[in-house]
């Protein structure tokens with residue numbers, strides 16, 4: 001049913017924070033969109049969109065997440081460093097895409113899949129500790 005989705009959204013990915021979960025879903029949808037395009041043989045066309053989107057959207061997402069965590073005193077340098085590392089990784093992939101480097105698709109998919117899942121299931125579990133009042137921003 002969902003074998004065309006690389007990462008179906010499952011409860012173990014939820015932090016319980018509506019805004020953060022919605023943003024995580026958006027990130028995973030971008031990865032799934034890339035994966036479906038690869039299956040359809042249009043991965044090359046989708047790669048540029050995917051990397052441009054992630055370059056912009058991950059910045060928005062990390063800003064949102066870090067602000068919420070900071071407000072609740074749950075931020076950490078290690079978590080922010082993990083975000084910076086991912087941004088650098090996406091920027092690096094995008095720069096290589098612009099240089100028309102070959103063989104980037106599977107590498108991009110693997111990096112995104114590993115990082116997103118690991119990060120959401122480990123570092124981002126702290127988001128579930130946010131007090132409900134913080135949901136209002």
Ligand SMILES: [Fe+2]
Nearest residue numbers: 065119123124
């Ligand atoms: Fe995070």
